[in-house]
Amino acid sequence: MKPLRLDVRRVGWVLAIIIMALTAAHFGLGRLETAGSRLVDLDAEGGFGTWFTSAASLGAAGLALWLAVAAYRQKTSWVWWGLLALALLALSIDEVAQVHEGVSSMIGGEMRGDDGSVMAGTPIIGLLVLPFLVLGVWGISRVADGRAAMLIVAGLAIFWLAAFGMEELEYRNHIGTLLLTRGMSVETGDFLLVGIQESLEMTGVGLVIVGLLRRLQDEGEVLELEVADLRAPD
16 A cells, blocks of 8 residues: 655644644533543643643654654764653653652742742743753754744744743732733633643644654655555455
8 A cells, every 4th residue: 555645734734623622622621520521621631631742742752763863874963853852752751640740849849929828839840941941942953944943943932831931820829820810710710721821732742743744854754654454355
């Protein structure tokens, strides 16, 4: 059977449709008190959103590793692609293992907001990660150019802003939360902000995937899937 070539634009549209569907399901069904509602709640670690982000990050790590191997064979700079692959792999594991949530709780346990509530340490983790993100963006811009680099850098930036910047807005004693959730209950405000945050995280990973695929295309690498013919022989 003829191999199926993956079109970058088609992959981008498929990812966009999946992200929009998961976001719509979160806002439409996520707060229902049913057994299946947690599957579409983007705040639920075992839901579809978490597994999509984890799988997408793992796929992106594979694409970055492919670029690293291709660059190594061509005796060009491969280190930045290798580091990006490791970072995306760590992100995929973190999505399901909740590593940064545990570290955040340890840090946040020592912090208290103006109202006496315990604040999470995720924004602090974000500040610690920021120098490495900037360094990584600089490195990727050196080994990639054009639209591919723009998509990868934009995806990484959007994910960081969502994962760490939006976390600040989830606390009632923060001015951003008061402005965004004015007149809403704490639960409604958190539900709204989590939906936006997780949707942006998925969008960031999706942009990275499209950028990596475009870079592979620019390098002359072709991703093909050979579909097996499962029909019984005559």
